[in-house]
């Protein structure tokens with residue numbers, strides 16, 4: 159009884175302390191940079207050579223961490239593969255891996271480096287966090303020995319995981335996440351048997367974490383929001399941009415909006431691989447973002463965020479994504495529909511011939527409606543409205559429902575859906591909606607030269623994506639990108 163009361167009392171004190179330290183806002187940082195890549199060799203390097211390369215990259219990270227801390231950042235996120243690069247096989251990644259303990263071990267590598275040694279990378283990351291009083295989020299490799307008592311144990315006697323680690327501002331390891339949805343080329347890594355749902359609490363909200371390709375799938379990404387109600391997602395990535403719908407800044411900002419969370423995305427900078435695009439995104443729009451295909455420069459982004467966006471007055475209203483679209487009849491007949499391909503998917507398109515109008519295009523169960531007015535209908539640019547309802551099967555299998563307005567690459571209708579990054583047509587208004595069967599819709603607006611449109615469009619509670627005053631630059635695409643997770647094949651494949 160007494161201990162029970164004491165427990166309540168202690169809990170109340172701890173709660174009061176947490177309240178006292180809770181912040182009204184916090185400063186997030188993400189760092190996009192050109193990782194120094196290892197030389198591609200057939201054979202594994204020594205662990206000393208591996209550490210030497212990782213230290214070169216950590217020298218770069220350290221400067222960014224100091225700068226971010228100097229500018230008041232509470233947390234900084236580094237990209238996936240940011241410490242050792244890529245192009246590995248199972249045996250050539252091995253010298254770069256460390257055994258990363260469970261965060262429940264309460265370990266501060268900076269002050270107690272021998273406890274789980276050898277762990278030079280974890281020690282240095284922990285010291286960078288501790289010395290600069292900032293949370294550090296990085297992506298490194300974990301190895302876990304196993305043996306024949308485990309039928310899944312790989313023949314080389316250990317599991318190898320693509321792993322995110324988080325050190326708090328005292329240098330303590332507070333989170334470890336093993337990437338679940340590995341991209342096709344990541345054969346050097348194993349995926350964990352079950353998706354790991356990793357969260358941790360801070361004075362500036364509850365955090366969840368996952369990596370790159372994970373964002374396309376239900377677990378753990380959606381579960382972190384729908385069941386664990388995290389405030390901010392940490393997202394190290396090595397994202398190769400694919401226009402028109404899967405460019406980093408476009409899709410990640412749309413995911414933050416569609417899921418109603420803060421989202422901190424740090425991408426690698428490597429223009430040869432089409433990798434650029436990092437951002438600090440809030441549910442109502444981007445706070446800061448960076449996209450640069452012209453230089454090889456690194457870039458540090460900082461922005462202020464609400465620790466609990468759901469409590470913020472600007473938190474978006476709940477949306478029924480099909481409400482408007484199912485309440486109206488077809489705007490236009492299908493007599494001029496044609497088909498075309500976007501990133502290996504067969505869309506149904508209809509051309510926007512007039513400078514303004516109301517158009518509908520359907521595929522299977524999905525009908526997409528568009529009302530629009532262009533500033534002028536140019537002779538040298540063609541826009542289409544497109545619909546796709548089906549399973550995407552290239553570079554991963556996932557079910558999509560997409561309504562999209564986009565600029566074709568040329569005036570030849572056969573080029574509709576191919577990547578194009580500039581446009582000249584301005585839209586004075588648009589309103590896009592669809593009869594979606596899923597409630598997971600990510601709204602994308604991408605402007606000429608691959609720029610976002612913060613504050614220039616809105617999502618209505620009846621599911622319309624609208625712009626009443628047009629956008630500041632010509633439009634590349636306006637898209638409702640839907641994921642229908644229940645129709646996916648079992649993951650991971």
Ligand SMILES: *[C@@H]1O[C@H](CO)[C@@H](O)[C@H](O)[C@H]1NC(C)=O
Nearest residue numbers: 194195196197198207211214
């Ligand atoms: C790659 O090889 C070159 C030439 O041998 C060498 O100068 C360079 O330092 C190596 N890079 C790394 C990351 O080891």
Ligand SMILES: *[C@@H]1O[C@H](CO)[C@@H](O)[C@H](O)[C@H]1NC(C)=O
Nearest residue numbers: 220282283284285286289290
């Ligand atoms: C952290 O600070 C200690 C003591 O000043 C110093 O020895 C160490 O090199 C620093 N490490 C990092 C990674 O900043």
Ligand SMILES: *[C@@H]1O[C@H](CO)[C@@H](O)[C@H](O)[C@H]1NC(C)=O
Nearest residue numbers: 302303304305306307308311
């Ligand atoms: C290897 O197997 C033995 C029993 O067969 C077990 O006790 C031990 O923990 C295993 N080691 C690892 C690293 O899994």
Ligand SMILES: *[C@@H]1O[C@H](CO)[C@@H](O)[C@H](O)[C@H]1NC(C)=O
Nearest residue numbers: 398399400401430431432577
């Ligand atoms: C980068 O994107 C361009 C156009 O979007 C494409 O032609 C090229 O193949 C891509 N490069 C890589 C390495 O994927």
Ligand SMILES: *[C@@H]1O[C@H](CO)[C@@H](O)[C@H](O)[C@H]1NC(C)=O
Nearest residue numbers: 478479480481482484485597
């Ligand atoms: C969304 O709106 C449609 C049409 O008004 C309605 O049939 C459907 O039940 C609504 N969905 C939800 C989840 O409220």
Ligand SMILES: *[C@@H]1O[C@H](CO)[C@@H](O)[C@H](O)[C@H]1NC(C)=O
Nearest residue numbers: 489512514515516517529530
């Ligand atoms: C499109 O529909 C709206 C609403 O029904 C109507 O006011 C408008 O005149 C239509 N525009 C055109 C060009 O048909």
